[in-house]
Amino acid sequence: MCNTQAVTLASALTPVIDFVFPPRCPLCGDPVAAHGGLCLTCWDKLAVPSGTCCTLCQRPMGEGHGEDAQMVCAPCMAEPPKHAGIAAATLYNEPSRALVLAFKHGRRIGLAPMMARMMLMRIPPLEGRWLVVPVPLHRWRLLQRGFNQSALLAREIAGATGHDLLVDGLVRPRPTPSLGGLGRKARARILAGAIAAHPGRTAKIKGGNVLLVDDVMTSGATTNACITALRKAGARQVRIACFARVMDEALDTVRETVELPS
Template identity: 75%
Template sequence: MQISAALTPIVDFVFPPRCPLCGSPVAAHGGLCLACWDKLAVPSGNCCKLCQRPMGEEYGIESDLICAPCMAEPPKHAGIAAATLYNEPSRTLVLLLKHGRRIGLVPMMARMIVPRLGGIEGEWLVVPVPLHRWRLMRRGFNQSALLAGELAKLTGQKLLVDGLVRPRATPSLGGLNRKARARALSGAIQPNRRCLRQLSGARILLVDDVMTSGSTTDACMVALRKAEVAEVRIACFSRVLDEALDTVRDPQVLPG
């Protein structure tokens, strides 16, 4: 028996598990109560086959739907797997992890991403969106790297935590439009020269905590193409798609 498992009853007695969103008692640390789970917006039903954008049920059950944005500008990635749509509860969880240092939330958040991947066949490299070293020193951890590590364990794939690097610091992207974000990120993310052999020809699962405008993942895609990767899929805990929030949730995927 592992020490952590042996000490679980003691830890639970001293620090009773609580829902990180509302403080209600829960069965185990790192889980949500049913009321807060019900408030998460989990994509369900029909989705765009290229980007997994929820598209509602008015089309019946379809597998080949393509959303208007992908028709206008086909994505260069092989798909997006987002556990939730960005709303107030998912935002709170992200902030608790990123700024509240609640790294105990990572296993739950990663478990919620896995079902959206739809199964990963063959060999993939799990690569997190990088932080600049100054921000990493201030925060003490890269939340995307923690999620990537957990996803690698859950999927049985190899983690390449330093596959991408961020040699140039960028300003906070909050409040910037897509063009301004793209300008700020231009050249800021690069493939790690020490990992070029591993990246070349590889299939990459690119991991981030939140996908907002897509500018950060676009910058990562540019860097990965420089490294001549074969394919890139994007995995994130939450995705900003305000127009899709009416598509509710999938009650079968519980956070555990």
Template identity: 65%
Template sequence: MAAPSFLTPLIDMMFPPRCPLCGEPLAEQGGLCLDCWSQLAIPGEPACTLCQRPLPDRVAQAAPDGKPVCAPCMADPPRHEGIAAATLYNPVSRKLVLQFKHGRRIALAGLLGQMMAARLPRLEGEWLLVPVPLHRWRLWQRGYNQSALLASRLAKATGQRLVVDGLVRKRRTPSLGGLNRRARATALQGAIAPNPRRQGMLAGANVLLVDDVLTSGATTDACLRALRRARVARVRIVCFARVLDEALDDAKSVDTAVWHE
């Protein structure tokens, strides 16, 4: 909950606003300095309508309906209707999520959530915001589910309903870092399921699946399968950072293992 506006001068005096990445003084709380902001990589256009993979101009212009789809999505259509990522995965976004996820800087949820909301397409009708779940032991160790905090911010920004326990993680999964796509899928098999108590709410609903970072998509796929079992109508994915090797030359040079639960 944000502090009352009349307390802002007192808070700024006690805790001068600083960039959470480099410590540079800021005009107000909750932002980044200009230099750090300029180093974030924002997904560009043209891109695949379904997966956000960058496309050459000629491919995008050839799409008859103005909604280009990349070759991988045409060959293996995803189970969702699109991905909205606030940033591409690079050293700056990595540092932000590390501080938020493992550094207990939960106040960053406001900044990250605001950036995610800005990338969402116009939502028609009612949607449910469902975060990627944590296993109860992981939640107990960390103290919070970072995806749930982001989903809460998005719910406030969009006016849509938050269902924080729409999905449950039935068993604790090992770290997925270093595993290939097939091994990750095997590790997650049967781990994520719809919450039986929310079955009536999920059936026929439009769902925004919220995560902090989308890497290989193994966890997302497991969530999508669970949501389909709950008979949801539509699913879109929204995340803060997206790993796309094609869109970022140094994507492979940044360690992604830290993202995996």
């Protein structure tokens, strides 16, 4: 079946599916217009970076910093990042946490298209050839969970942008324990050498631009390990795209609303 036929069939079946399974908000359960969306109340509870942000890490700068397109935050000036920019759909708060948990641990993989659309709203134009690469899972974790949530988001983003998906561009040759509750240095120590470029994909990575996709960015230890592996494989530059970013100090400086994606 070609793509056009599949879209036509899906459109024809939508009223039937909506009748049998009425679309509801995945957070509160209230009725919504269509599957794959949040109600207005839950949309308004999301924290979305807005206003003046650091051009290197997208950290909200708050008011009083003007509209300088080259504004760089103090942490990035003190320690220039290895990446070429971060695009976070939301800051990590209770609603975004609930979506991530439902997606990753609740196995509600149908949330991937909506979450990816929100990420796409924050990703700047990607000019030239780009590879979309997800943060990898160790094979045992992948077998246990049944899917890589970052790979599902990467697939949606690659399909929407027309760039190549390299789902196995990175691998985890050894398992790592949970990083929850650990500090930045401890996370970096555990992840040292735990992520590498796939030996069979280095030819594609070399000289290319990479969009690294993850669901949640916490301390940056995981993404830094991925960037190190990609740069070692010859990547020219690496940008990061995530659904939620842990940045508690910035929550009070953002406008906690988001425009509904089309």
